[in-house]
Amino acid sequence: MALAGRAALRWGARLPSPCPAAAPLCRPAWLPAAGGRPYSSRGQEKLDMAAYPVESIRNFSIIAHVDHGKSTLADRLLEITGTISKTDRNKQVLDKLQVERERGITVKAQSASLFYNHEGINYLLNLIDTPGHVDFSYEVSRSLSACQGVILVVDANEGIQAQTVANFYLAFEAQLSIIPVINKIDLKNADPERVEKQIEKLFDIPTDECIRISAKQGTNVEKVLQKVIEKIPPPQCNTAEPLKALVFDSTFDHYRGVIANIALFGGEIAKGQKIVSAHTKKRYEVNEVGILTPDEQPTHKLNCLV
DSSP: OOOSTTOSSEEEEEOOOOOOTTOOOBOOOOBOOOTTOTTOOTTSSOBOGGGOOGGGEEEEEEEESTTSSHHHHHHHHHHHTTSSOOOTTOSSTTOOSHHHHHHTOOOSOEEEEEEEEETTEEEEEEEEEOOOSGGGHHHHHHHHTTOSEEEEEEETTTOSOHHHHHHHHHHHHTTOEEEEEEEOTTSTTOOHHHHHHHHHHHHOOOGGGOEEOBTTTTBTHHHHHHHHHHHSOOOOOOTTSSOEEEEEEEEEETTTEEEEEEEEEESEEETTOEEEOTTTOOEEEBOOOEEESSSEEEBSEEEOOO
8 A cells, every 4th residue: 555754665545547438537545544543544534644654664465375364364464453443253354355255265465554563663564465276376476566575374284285385486586575474373283393394495494484373363463563574675666756656456436437556666646646557658637545454544645755
């Protein structure tokens, strides 16, 4: 998601993407902050993102083989950061498609911005929950283009599987920081030591870098957040150039037009601004900007300042 202040690579700001003739206006997206947080607007007013300089931003994805617990981990991260209230009904919060709810699998990558205080510093953590099934691998690769790091989740019972390997190499080839997480340690047949050795043998990641968690029970999940801050670098931004953004996802609304999720690499974007598609060379006007938490929360602008 995108941020203000000095945040580089601001994303989660849905910005306009090419609009069909029937929808001349494009609208960037956003997301409402969770209730109770001092930095949350609770959806009552626009968020001021100036409090989050680029050094306090982390953009990351959760990747794994299907059914290894990505979405459950995302739910716990949302709860710990206060993005959503803690309740037993929090299951696959970021899975919004009907087929995802019915089948219990992630089909489309979904994003959310999390606010987290670590050692007295407020951080903005932009999360993308990705699909684990091989049929949706393009969703993964597209999401990784907007990130600087990933959480690689492995089932403590099943161990490394086909998409674990495939997704690891997508992140490795993109030169992203990789945080190995062994999930489901609460299972009776869990063998985290065996899985740690697999990770070390196949991916050359030392066993002491693996974090053992139970996303279902919330065990050690906060350690994952802390590791995201410590290991994943902040985004880079070229402030000398005009607006430059990557559209990594988009949706169409019959009433609002195209809503695009962007990663901002330079300049700034605000309501009323005219933008140009590098691909089609067509011009569009921005109607709204904001971030996702995981609902839409408007901001004054999304920018990358000196």
